[in-house]
Amino acid sequence: MKVYQADQIKNLALLGSSGSGKTTLAEAMLFEGGVISRRGDIENNSTVSDYNRVEHEYGYSVFSSVLFTEYQNRKFNFIDCPGSDDFIGGAITSLNVTDTALMLLNTTQGVEVGTENLFRYTEEYSKPVIFVMNQLDHEKANYEQTLENAIDAFGSKVVVVQYPVTVGEGFNAVIDVLKMKMYQWGADGGEPQILEIPDDQKDKANELHNTLVEAAAENDEPLMELFFEEGTLNEDQMRQGIKKGLIARDMFPVFCVSAKKDMGGRRLMEFLGNVVPNVSEMPVPKTADGTEVKCDPAGPTSIFVFKTSIEPHLGEVSYFKVQSGKITEGMDLINANRSAKERIAQLYCVAGNNRHKISELVAGDIGATVKLKETHTNHTLNEKGTEYLFDAIHYPNPKYRTAIKTVNDADDEKLGEVLQRMHEEDPTLSVEYSKELKQIIVFGQGEFHLNTMKWRLEHNDKIDITFHDPKIPYRETITKVARADYRHKKQSGGSGQFGEVHMIIEPYYEGMETPATMKVDGQEIKLNIKNEEVHDLPWGGKLVFNSCIVGGAIDARFLPAILKGIMEKMDQGPLTGSYARDIRVFVYDGKMHAVDSNEISFKLAGRHAFSEAFKNAKPKILEPIYNVEVKVPSDRMGDVMSDLQGRRALIEGMASEKGFEVIKAKVPLKEMNKYSTSLSSITGGRAFYSMSFAQYDKVPPEIQVELMKAFEEEEKED
């Protein structure tokens, strides 16, 4: 395979809503570039991009795939991303390592929710966008409507480069107003005939040509002057203007294809090759410490691993972008994240599951290698003496969580390993074993995301699992002062056990005063505080332990044992067995025995006294409350609000932002179960939300009763 230089390489993200035809278009362009000799399709599970079994099962892309093709002495690296919002991780990965996005529009649907969502990401990453109208051969195709939608949604920067002569079954030609030619295909697509524009299309073509020329001139002062002098621009000048417009996101050109019939791919590649920016024309990437790393083939070798996949018979494949220098087979590099040496034994250019060996890859290119020992996604590898370290790709927080359980306990260990591997392949999928909830919780972007995970576990790894509602990490606390005395006494044979503890407990809050006396059950008790210990609890909140023993009623050396006894009960609140928090304890009296008292006796006395006092102190269950921010299109605001109210939400604010209403609310975690699915169905997938932990609050009385009942049942079962 040929080695390409930076100015011959174009890195492109294939984006667009699910079903817009990205995978099919990639197949056509690989075929036209001669990288594959047969054009596969989705219906026969035969595309090079969707090669995973789960993708065949669902008929969708699930993973982003790295593909290359060659055309007119250019190399194109495409990353074909899944369109569904549940697999947004793929689009994010690709926007981090490509320079231009091809946004497919399904002309049978117009601009879709998914298109708008993805467009927003291209905005965030400041990437040029080219719109590709697809499915023009479909009987329901509507070019004009889709174009109108696009202008409505993305503004007048959407500029036509091509329009179809007819759409639907008869689609076989487009007018290209940059070239001012007609491209026409035979039934099999592929190479077009380049013809003069027919008379009946001339007026329309001229008008669109003038609009394009003006749009191209607008982005460059000298071009603008030239345009005023000459009244037009030549093709080269237009290309120059369009390139500037693309980079500045001042222009979103529109192209036409039928991916399925292989029409338009060649002309599109010609344009991509000649006009879209290459890496060195885009802003210079920076390392984590702000060092600029120019795309320079003569610079020190540095590569960034952006994706890992585990392939049958091959093991781990690491996909990387060459940020600087050249990488050659047999090279030794240092992993900057692990300070470990890695040998690059083989180098590949990848087209889905086809790998083509290559001896060298130059700055700006994308490739893959296998069998790295310690390198994972997001790692930087450098040649010796270079210390670049690139920031990890940042993925959105999970939106969906569920508990999973293996059907056969024997699979537990394997499940852990497989889930770890899946996380490596798809960072938006993560797993956590909660010791507190005694559940394995998996986190993802939505229900569909986790369903495909389940399918893969069952079919690829032969691990049967079931989904369960994740438990809620409740807490318990007290709401009033209570007192308890407890005597632990045991007389058996020789030495016995004896310990007696008197204690008062009360609700603790930040900044409360320390009293000198306390009134409990009508009795005034004097507190001689000797020592106060504030313990931050690992599960949040505090336990404040005061020793106020006078006259040596209990020896100081037994106090740690009393605290230990209390801590054992803090682990397991009396209402639901949840962790307790925010309690202040005063041990103010007790008794001991000269011979029989020991640590164990006081630990037990402390524990029982605390347990009794806890029950008398009006205990309450606390639940986790989350800050939830929902971005919703104005017309769905009412529905989303009433749904939130049904979830016991406390609305804290509303604001308008770029065509969206932003609702800020505090919502109990218990009510947020499957929220992403409901929000999506209420708004047709047009809303977004994020959530983060805020605080613990008391649950309403009826929920407390419900939870206590459930706990009792559970205890009985155990």
Ligand SMILES: Nc1nc2c(ncn2[C@@H]2O[C@H](COP(=O)(O)OP(=O)(O)OP(=O)(O)O)[C@@H](O)[C@H]2O)c(=O)[nH]1
């Ligand atoms: N008629 C027609 N059908 C097409 C065309 N392009 C794609 N399709 C069909 O549309 C469906 C979806 O195509 P894909 O290539 O899987 O779409 P995608 O954008 O990769 O979809 P996701 O992977 O789910 O994001 C398949 O059934 C294709 O055969 C086209 O140009 N014309």
Ligand SMILES: [Mg+2]
């Ligand atoms: Mg696809």
